[in-house]
Amino acid sequence: MTLKLFWQDPYLTQLDTRVTSVDRETVTVAETIFYAFSGGQESDTGTIGGFPVLTAVKDGLEICYTLESGHGLKTGDPVRIEINWPRRYRLMRLHFAAELVLELTYRKLVGVEKVGAHIAEDKARIDFTWGESLSPLIPELQAEAQALVDADSLITSAFSDEASERRYWEVHGFARVPCGGTHLKRTGEVGNIRLKRSNPGKGKERIDIFLE
Numbered sequence: 030m031t032l033k034l035f036w037q038d039p040y041l042t043q044l045d046t047r048v049t050s051v052d053r054e055t056v057t058v059a060e061t062i063f064y065a066f067s068g069g070q071e072s073d074t075g076t077i078g079g080f081p082v083l084t085a086v087k088d089g090l091e092i093c094y095t096l097e098s099g100h101g102l103k104t105g106d107p108v109r110i111e112i113n114w115p116r117r118y119r120l121m122r123l124h125f126a127a128e129l130v131l132e133l134t135y136r137k138l139v140g141v142e143k144v145g146a147h148i149a150e151d152k153a154r155i156d157f158t159w160g161e162s163l164s165p166l167i168p169e170l171q172a173e174a175q176a177l178v179d180a181d182s183l184i185t186s187a188f189s190d191e192a193s194e195r196r197y198w199e200v201h202g203f204a205r206v207p208c209g210g211t212h213l214k215r216t217g218e219v220g221n222i223r224l225k226r227s228n229p230g231k232g233k234e235r236i237d238i239f240l241e
Contacts, residue, residue, distance in 0.1 A: 031092050032060040036186070036196065039121060039211035042114040048106045054083075054095050056102055063110055064117070065092045069146035069153075070124050070210045073117050078108035090194055117211070119150050119240070124210050125184070125198075126219050126238050127153040129174045132204050134236070137166060144233065148210075153238040156229060163226045163234045170236070171224045177203060181217030 031049070034041060041062045050057045056077065065085035066072045072085040077094055080102075084095040102108065127148060134141060138159065145156035157163070177200070185199045189207065198212050199205040213219065221241040229235045 030090050031057060033092070033194075034060050035062045035064050035211050036209075038062075039117075039213075042117075043109060043111045045107065045109050048078075048102050048104055048108055051102055051104055054098055054100070055093050056096060056100075057091060057093055058108065058110065061092060061110060063092070063094065063112055064211055068208065068210055069127075070120060070148040071150070073112045073120075075110065075112035077110050078102055078106070116150050120148055121211050121213050122219050122240055123150075123153040123238060124148045125213050125216070126174065126178070126222050126240065127155055128198065128206060128208065129177055129216075129219075130170055130222075130224065130236060130238055131155055132206060133170055133173050134166075137170070151239075155236050155238075157234045157236075158232055159234045160232060162228070163236065167224050167226050167236070171222060174224075175222050178216050178219045178222060181215050183215055184213055186212040 034044060044060060044062045046058045046060045048056050049059050063075060063082060063085055064073045065087050067087055075082055077096060080096040080100045082094050082096060086093050131143060142158045143155060144158050147154050182200050189195045189197050196209045197205055197207050223239040223241050225237040227235045
């Protein structure tokens with residue numbers, strides 16, 4: 030099973046490791062800093078052994094990486110993993126901004142349900158089932174989320190169940206939330222947040238999160 034160093038240190042940008050299995054274009058490695066799509070957060074982009082990673086997919090507790098055809102890697106080969114750090118860092122910032130907005134929304138709207146989320150490089154979004162417009166709530170949500178960011182509080186991220194790789198993040202005095210993503214060290218790293226409401230369908234509301 031791949032040791033996921035992106036949890037121990039999400040600020041690592043390169044790593045020397047070795048290939049543990051090869052199945053045509055798909056490889057696994059002993060350790061990784063290359064995050065695979067999960068919880069709405071997009072996969073990292075980057076290279077393994079100098080070859081662009083086309084897809085990164087979770088398979089149980091394993092992560093499988095698809096490389097270009099003809100990569101020539103073999104089990105046991107040493108490889109260097111490199112990730113696109115500016116992209117990863119922006120995903121981390123948008124991810125945590127979305128987590129703050131989600132937690133605040135849960136507190137303000139009894140019975141609201143999250144039905145989707147996506148964290149991309151340009152923005153994050155959260156979809157809810159809710160019977161009326163969230164527009165009146167947006168200024169309040171934005172102000173409260175920004176206040177939490179501006180407080181520059183420490184973010185703790187750790188295992189709640191290491192065997193099953195269940196993790197959480199916590200800001201003391203605010204919340205402790207289950208989440209297996211890559212997390213910032215401090216809330217202040219998020220920067221300035223802007224929220225926008227839209228309606229993706231009947232009975233649904235969407236909040237888009239942007240960084241400015």
